[in-house]
Amino acid sequence: MEALRRSDCIDFxxxxxxxxxxMMADVCGRLTGVPGVCFGTFGPGATNLTTGVGGALLDRxxxxxxxxxxxxxxxxxxxxxxxxxxxLFRPITKSTTRLTAAAPKAILFEAxxxxxxxxxxxxxxxxxxxxxxxxxxDETSCPLPAPALSAPDAASVDRMRTLLAAARRPLLALxxxxxxxxxxxxxxxxxATFRLPIVLTPMAKGxxxxxxxxxxxxxxxxxxxxxxxxxxxxxLIIAVGYDPVEFNFESWIPNVPLVAIDTVPADIxxxxxxxxxxxxxxxxxxxxxxxxxxxxxxxxxxxxxxxxRRRMFEKMSPQKxxxxxxxxxxxxxxxxxxxxxxxxxxxxxTHLIGQxxxxxxxxxxxxxxxxSAMGFGIPSAIAAKLCRPDQEVCCVAGDGGFLxxxxxxxVAVRLKLKIVFVVLTDxxxxxxxxxxxxxxxxxxxxxxxxxxxLGTNSLFGVPVASAGSAREFxxxxxxxxxxxxxxxxxxxxxxxxxxxxxxxxxxx
Numbered sequence: 001m002e003a004l005r006r007s008d009c010i011d012f013x014x015x016x017x018x019x020x021x022x023m024m025a026d027v028c029g030r031l032t033g034v035p036g037v038c039f040g041t042f043g044p045g046a047t048n049l050t051t052g053v054g055g056a057l058l059d060r061x062x063x064x065x066x067x068x069x070x071x072x073x074x075x076x077x078x079x080x081x082x083x084x085x086x087x088l089f090r091p092i093t094k095s096t097t098r099l100t101a102a103a104p105k106a107i108l109f110e111a112x113x114x115x116x117x118x119x120x121x122x123x124x125x126x127x128x129x130x131x132x133x134x135x136x137x138d139e140t141s142c143p144l145p146a147p148a149l150s151a152p153d154a155a156s157v158d159r160m161r162t163l164l165a166a167a168r169r170p171l172l173a174l175x176x177x178x179x180x181x182x183x184x185x186x187x188x189x190x191x192a193t194f195r196l197p198i199v200l201t202p203m204a205k206g207x208x209x210x211x212x213x214x215x216x217x218x219x220x221x222x223x224x225x226x227x228x229x230x231x232x233x234x235x236l237i238i239a240v241g242y243d244p245v246e247f248n249f250e251s252w253i254p255n256v257p258l259v260a261i262d263t264v265p266a267d268i269x270x271x272x273x274x275x276x277x278x279x280x281x282x283x284x285x286x287x288x289x290x291x292x293x294x295x296x297x298x299x300x301x302x303x304x305x306x307x308x309r310r311r312m313f314e315k316m317s318p319q320k321x322x323x324x325x326x327x328x329x330x331x332x333x334x335x336x337x338x339x340x341x342x343x344x345x346x347x348x349x350t351h352l353i354g355q356x357x358x359x360x361x362x363x364x365x366x367x368x369x370x371x372s373a374m375g376f377g378i379p380s381a382i383a384a385k386l387c388r389p390d391q392e393v394c395c396v397a398g399d400g401g402f403l404x405x406x407x408x409x410x411v412a413v414r415l416k417l418k419i420v421f422v423v424l425t426d427x428x429x430x431x432x433x434x435x436x437x438x439x440x441x442x443x444x445x446x447x448x449x450x451x452x453x454l455g456t457n458s459l460f461g462v463p464v465a466s467a468g469s470a471r472e473f474x475x476x477x478x479x480x481x482x483x484x485x486x487x488x489x490x491x492x493x494x495x496x497x498x499x500x501x502x503x504x505x506x507x508x
Contacts, residue, residue: 013386013415016407018045020379022052022065023405027343027383029062031363035115035123036383039066043081046088051373054092056122058245058370059203060176062115064108065089069098069126089124096124101134109142117147118263119177119243149263149282157289159277160238160259164290167236167257168299172196173219176203177241177262179362181283187240188212190291195298196238197230197305201246202354202369206362210313213302217312220247220369220507221354226312228252228506230305237273238290239266241283245370249273252506261286316356316501318470324497325349325424327470329356332394332422335477340392341366341384345377345401348430348495351502353396375404378421382408385417392481394420399448400429409460412486420480421462421488425453426495433495434503454490466490 004012015021018040025036036056040049046067056063067085069075074082089096095114099107111123164170172191178184184207191198191208197216198208208215217227231237237253240261249258249268258273260266265278279286318327329352336342343366344353350367359365366384368376381395402423412419429446436443453466465480465488467473473491480487 013411016410017405018048019051019375020405020408022049023055023376023379024383025063026052026056026059026061027366027380028387029056031384031387035062035064035112037064037066041068043083046085050088050092053089053122055368055371055373057092059368060119060121060243062120063122064111064115065122065124067124067126069128071128071130085126093124094121098126098128099131101131102137103139104136105139105142109144113144118149152279152281152286152289156277156279160279161293163236163257163259163277164293164295169234170196170236170238170298171231171234172198173237173239173242174198174204174207175201175239175242175246177243177283179204179207181241183240183284183287184362186287186291194295195300195302197300199227199231201242202367203246205354205365206359209360210358213306215309216305218354219252221351222501223312223315223355223504224507225504226308229308240287261290316352319497322494323469324494325352326356326497328424328473328491328493329353331470331474331477333358335481336394337392339364340394341388343377343380343384343395345397346372346374347398347401348498348502349396349398349424352498374401377401378405378408381419381421382412382417385419394422396422396424399423399425399427406459409462409486413461416485418484419486421486423454423488423490425490425492428495430495430498431503434499453492459488462486462488464488464490466492468492
């Protein structure tokens with residue numbers, strides 16, 4: 001702690017819960033490319049940390065998780081708060097190890113190298129107690145080598161071009177690996193030249209503007225049945241940086257050839273696609289080879305695609321009567337600057353955001369989809385503001401997820417972070433309720449509270465404004481974005497609007 005206090009380049013942020021700390025470290029890693037670092041003590045400190053660490057693994061964020069560990073003499077003994085942290089973290093990290101006085105620099109630099117290498121993820125380093133009293137051995141500098149990815153195999157590129165030449169309706173499917181690779185402009189130019197529709201996974205939002213003539217929607221989220229009207233007619237799928245941890249191939253692709261451009265081979269069941277060609281290695285190099293391919297303009301009808309796109313967004317437009325999530329999100333989008341960052345929690349609203357929320361560029365909408373832990377919204381907004389202090393930041397959470405990490409508001413107050421926290425209050429775990437209804441089961445156990453709103457004007461020193469109509473919500477947002485610190489705007493909405501929008505067919 002004293003070393004951190006003296007450091008000019010490391011900020012120590014005390015959170016209210018270790019899970020929140022790991023979620024913040026996850027988002028810091030996503031936004032900067034530098035591993036976020038979090039710490040938890042023995043036993044419950046470490047187990048609390050695991051929720052956020054698992055998120056970094058399946059949401060592909062570079063992270064280093066540090067925990068206390070028992071000294072060698074007590075490992076395997078019955079000790080208060082003592083469990084095997086190496087066993088705990090092994091299944092939810094890329095690697096787990098212990099620090100030693102013989103090579104602390106080498107161990108930590110190797111942890112950072114592993115965390116940043118494709119696919120990025122968390123590394124756990126245990127810190128045995130009393131080691132701080134030991135003298136470290138001299139070590140030479142340990143520069144981090146630049147992650148090196150090989151060029152794609154020439155034979156696989158040739159097979160890709162053969163399939164492209166034979167296809168009349170190729171479709172691009174972009175995942176979060178494409179966003180990490182920075183190939184947005186090259187793919188947009190390629191799609192526009194040959195008139196190819198593009199579908200996205202939720203965490204690839206921002207790779208294609210929603211107004212782009214080739215935009216066909218987001219897989220898995222709201223109105224997935226309308227998105228399927230496009231992808232089910234494809235005769236070739238070209239997946240770039242597609243990570244099935246978000247939505248597996250088997251749940252949506254037609255039985256046509258698949259070209260998978262990624263750093264690793266496609267994870268797909270045998271027989272799902274007619275043919276699978278893996279173009280494995282550096283995604284940027286592979287996309288350059290793709291763009292240099294010679295092919296004819298496709299047979300896709302982009303006017304019909306535009307009609308489907310309009311129909312999809314019309315279905316998600318605000319209702320004329322009442323106040324629902326569609327209106328709340330539309331008004332928030334109008335209030336947030338174009339380059340503002342919106343983070344969201346997990347719930348029915350996440351599926352709506354995935355399809356409805358206009359996202360001009362990658363990194364401006366932050367969600368968890370591979371892991372999907374409720375409680376993500378508040379910590380992720382705090383981390384986004386810490387990493388991007390000059391950009392406006394807001395968070396959208398349902399009242400269920402909000403309650404899980406509401407204590408982190410104390411961090412936002414202490415650090416005087418200007419963040420607008422929007423709470424969609426409907427007293428309903430809507431995704432579970434809708435699943436019950438689809439199975440004709442009674443609605444049971446999904447009511448967050450008996451009735452009512454947050455019922456307070458302030459939480460942990462954060463002012464709360466409550467709105468029950470679009471007019472009230474618009475005014476509350478205007479006031480909130482003019483404040484210098486954290487604010488909460490509660491939207492008291494009707495959750496029934498979700499029923500016709502989420503958990504549609506073609507989502508697995």
